[in-house]
Amino acid sequence: MGFKVLIAPDKFKGTLTARAAADAMARGWRRARPDDEIAVFPISDGGDGFGELVSAGLGAVPRKVLTVDAAHRTCNAEWWWEAASRTAIIEAARINGLAMLPPARYHPFELDTFGLGAVFRAAMATGARRCLVGLGGSATNDGGFGLARALGWVFLNERGQVIERWTELHALSQFSFPERERWFEEVLVAVDVQNVLLGPAGCTRVYGPQKGVRPEDFEFCERCLGRLAEVARRELHFDAASEPGAGAAGGLGFGLRCFLNARLESGFGLFARSTGLEARLREAQLVVTGEGAIDASTLMGKGVGELAARCRAAGVPCVGLAGVVADAAQASQHFQRTYALVPEFVTRERAFAEAATCLEELAEKAAREFRQDDQGHRHEGKGDCRVPSQPT
Numbered sequence: 455m456g457f458k459v460l461i462a463p464d465k466f467k468g469t470l471t472a473r474a475a476a477d478a479m480a481r482g483w484r485r486a487r488p489d490d491e492i493a494v495f496p497i498s499d500g501g502d503g504f505g506e507l508v509s510a511g512l513g514a515v516p517r518k519v520l521t522v523d524a525a526h527r528t529c530n531a532e533w534w535w536e537a538a539s540r541t542a543i544i545e546a547a548r549i550n551g552l553a554m555l556p557p558a559r560y561h562p563f564e565l566d567t568f569g570l571g572a573v574f575r576a577a578m579a580t581g582a583r584r585c586l587v588g589l590g591g592s593a594t595n596d597g598g599f600g601l602a603r604a605l606g607w608v609f610l611n612e613r614g615q616v617i618e619r620w621t622e623l624h625a626l627s628q629f630s631f632p633e634r635e636r637w638f639e640e641v642l643v644a645v646d647v648q649n650v651l652l653g654p655a656g657c658t659r660v661y662g663p664q665k666g667v668r669p670e671d672f673e674f675c676e677r678c679l680g681r682l683a684e685v686a687r688r689e690l691h692f693d694a695a696s697e698p699g700a701g702a703a704g705g706l707g708f709g710l711r712c713f714l715n716a717r718l719e720s721g722f723g724l725f726a727r728s729t730g731l732e733a734r735l736r737e738a739q740l741v742v743t744g745e746g747a748i749d750a751s752t753l754m755g756k757g758v759g760e761l762a763a764r765c766r767a768a769g770v771p772c773v774g775l776a777g778v779v780a781d782a783a784q785a786s787q788h789f790q791r792t793y794a795l796v797p798e799f800v801t802r803e804r805a806f807a808e809a810a811t812c813l814e815e816l817a818e819k820a821a822r823e824f825r826q827d828d829q830g831h832r833h834e835g836k837g838d839c840r841v842p843s844q845p846t
Contacts, residue, residue, distance in 0.1 A: 555593055722757040747779075
């Protein structure tokens with residue numbers, strides 16, 4: 455008799471989307487264990503692919519809006535609309551994503567989140583009551599300054615002059631509120647990192663280098679964002695800069711918290727609650743997940759690690775497939791078994807050139823090795839896989 459198997463990977467960055475990875479895993483698993491009842495449910499923790507996956511789970515339809523990207527080049531940005539619940543789904547990287555820009559052509563001082571404002575305006579005009587926003591993959595480091603300007607916030611220096619670039623924020627004295635202070639009843643932001651805005655664990659020092667911020671620019675960026683945080687704390691009467699996730703997407707988490715009164719949540723937790731994944735987890739007898747690399751970051755709040763932790767708490771076996779597994783001993787604390795493509799199974803070159811085929815073959819291998827004594831049942835007293843209503 456077959457098992458109820460939930461196949462729920464995240465993306466394999468640089469090679470496969472979460473959907474493509476899930477389909478490849480399912481093909482391989484079915485070949486080895488045709489009697490298993492397989493459900494395919496690709497996941498996201500708020501990064502790339504969040505919008506498409508959440509919209510598919512909610513039955514939302516795509517919409518387009520004319521706006522600009524991080525470099526202020528005209529673009530047609532996609533977002534999603536679910537009419538019954540009046541919910542807009544927005545993936546920030548569709549507007550200000552690093553992948554939308556030519557490599558190394560723009561300095562991060564030239565980039566901002568202004569174009570995201572048009573998407574929120576379109577959502578409001580459509581009648582949205584609630585917004586689900588995914589962060590990740592951003593090219594910007596402006597603390598959400600551009601978005602705030604697009605929504606009508608005005609930033610002034612000591613002379614009363616308008617500040618139009620985030621690199622002038624070191625001179626910020628005050629800001630004025632827009633005519634419309636409340637845009638939506640609820641804005642929920644899926645963050646895939648827990649970084650604060652400033653300091654050694656802040657957005658500039660941790661993620662700035664991959665966007666082109668040089669070490670010699672760190673202090674200047676901190677001055678600009680630090681001044682924005684200081685004035686925001688004074689004017690809004692709360693300290694958003696210190697909240698976990700404020701540093702997500704170059705400080706866009708902070709900007710959404712301040713200027714749209716958003717709530718920052720664990721990306722995977724929000725995804726699971728919004729899409730019905732919780733119910734699928736409760737029904738599963740085995741979960742197969744994976745991503746490009748199972749490493750320390752996987753086990754520190756990333757979606758695949760969160761999924762494995764909930765499976766462990768419920769006594770449900772969880773198998774992890776990855777391009778590489780950095781520390782198998784550490785991973786064994788969260789996964790019943792892990793399998794790596796490289797270097798044990800295939801060469802790195804083949805793993806990149808034939809990613810789907812290699813993952814399919816790895817899933818088949820994992821399925822064949824899933825022995826009877828691995829097919830444990832839920833252990834009593836270990837709870838269930840429901841995701842808590844607040845981020846962990």
